[in-house]
Amino acid sequence: xxxxxxxxxxxxxxxxxxxxxxxxxxxxxxxxxxxxxxxxxxxxxxxxxxxxxxxxxxxxxxxxxxxxxxxxxxxxxxxxxxxxxxxxxxxxxxxxxxxxxxxxxxxxxxxxxxxxxxxxxxxxxxxxxxxxxxxxxxxxxxxxxxxxxxxxxxxxxxxxxxxxxxxxxxxxxxxxxxxxxxxxxxxxxxxxxxxxxxxxxxxxxxxxxxxxxxxxxxxxxxxxxxxxxxxxxxxxxxxxxxxxxxxxxxxxxxxxxxxxxxxxxx
Numbered sequence: 001x002x003x004x005x006x007x008x009x010x011x012x013x014x015x016x017x018x019x020x021x022x023x024x025x026x027x028x029x030x031x032x033x034x035x036x037x038x039x040x041x042x043x044x045x046x047x048x049x050x051x052x053x054x055x056x057x058x059x060x061x062x063x064x065x066x067x068x069x070x071x072x073x074x075x076x077x078x079x080x081x082x083x084x085x086x087x088x089x090x091x092x093x094x095x096x097x098x099x100x101x102x103x104x105x106x107x108x109x110x111x112x113x114x115x116x117x118x119x120x121x122x123x124x125x126x127x128x129x130x131x132x133x134x135x136x137x138x139x140x141x142x143x144x145x146x147x148x149x150x151x152x153x154x155x156x157x158x159x160x161x162x163x164x165x166x167x168x169x170x171x172x173x174x175x176x177x178x179x180x181x182x183x184x185x186x187x188x189x190x191x192x193x194x195x196x197x198x199x200x201x202x203x204x205x206x207x208x209x210x211x212x213x214x215x216x217x218x219x220x221x222x223x224x225x226x227x228x229x230x231x232x233x234x235x236x237x238x239x240x241x242x243x244x245x246x247x248x249x250x251x252x253x254x255x256x257x258x259x260x261x262x263x264x265x266x
Contacts, residue, residue, distance in 0.1 A: 001230070002256045003028045006144035006217055007238075008105070008200075008247035012036040012067070015245055016044055019069075020051055022238050022249065029071055030096065032103035034146045036065035043067070058089040066092040066103050066145070076100075082133075084126035091127075093134070099225075099256070100138040102131065104145030109166045117166065120148070124175040132182055140256075141222040143184060146200075146247065148216055149176045151186065155215035157198065167214060184220040187232035187252045199234045200247045208239050219252040228255040 005028035009015040012033060023031055031053075036043070039061040048055050048069060057067035058079040066089060068074065074094035081091055093102040107123050110116035135141055149172045153159035162168040180186065188197075198213025207213065221229055232252040239248045 002030070002099070002254045003251065004030045004032075004101070004142055004144060004219060004254065005249050005251045006032045006034070006103070006146075006219060007249040008034040008146040008217060008245060010035050010037075010245040010247065012038055012044065012065075013042070014243065016047065018238055018241060018244070022235075023051075023053075023069070026235065026249075026251065028069075028251065030099075030101055031069040032092075032101065032144045033067045033069070034065075034103070034105035036067050037062055038065055056092065056094055058092050060087075060089045064089045064105055066090060066105055068092055068094055068101060068103055070094075070096055072096050081123070081126040081130050083129065084123065086123070090123075091130075095138070098140050100134060100141045102134060102141065102143040102145075104143065104147065106146060106148045108148050109172070111166050112164065112169050112171070121171065121175065124172075124178075128175075128178055128182070131179060131184070135182055135184075135222055139222065139224045141184075142225055142252075142254075143179070143220040144218065144250070146216060147176065147218050149173065150214045150216050151176050151218075154195070155198070157196070157212040157214065162214070167216060179220065183223055185223070185226035185229075187219045187221050187226065187229045188215070188234075188250070190226060190229055191232060193233075197234050198236075198248075199250055201239060203246055208236075217247055217250045219250050221252070221254075225254055225256075229253070230255050 059065040078093040109120035199217035201208035201213040
């Protein structure tokens, strides 16, 4: 079994103890992090190595930043979307054994119709092209991260209030659907799920305690991986910890052959 997890930690400098604690509890083999908010020279490589993790990262000061923690060595690392000039560190792809992992921090978009929203849509177009190429090159592809898109009404605590707003506009949902049209599956929706499962809650107005969130953190799988996905969920527990990230980890388990498990599976 191989466990893949994704977590927007909203500052690894602040949340590193929580990441280590959660990882010790849940034992992911591959843990993708977003919004590390650390320049490369400040990444806590030594402390992670002491905890048994090998890591690759693409960071920048104060904003953005992505990383992958693994038990095995990463190969064929990519940190940019081809054809898109973008200084923001939002993409990190790496291969572990037979598995291609793509870690994403999709732009928020600010508000519908803004320049930042247009940037988000351009970014998603470039991502679509990139993932099409990745799926052509690799049979086992898992795409994870903070997509900043809630795909459906079931992923929003109040879809009528959110309709047309950033994170839940028709344009964004259509862009997410185009990713699925490439052949990717939203692993969360492969299984019967309880209502009201979300991965992000605004810090304001005690929304986490009130259950008012959105599911915007996803684990998407290529057809070969979707067939062997045995579980996909969101773990809300860390959102209730002291000084939490505003996101909770998304987790998926895959029944993979030994060749992939050798890259870090248990």
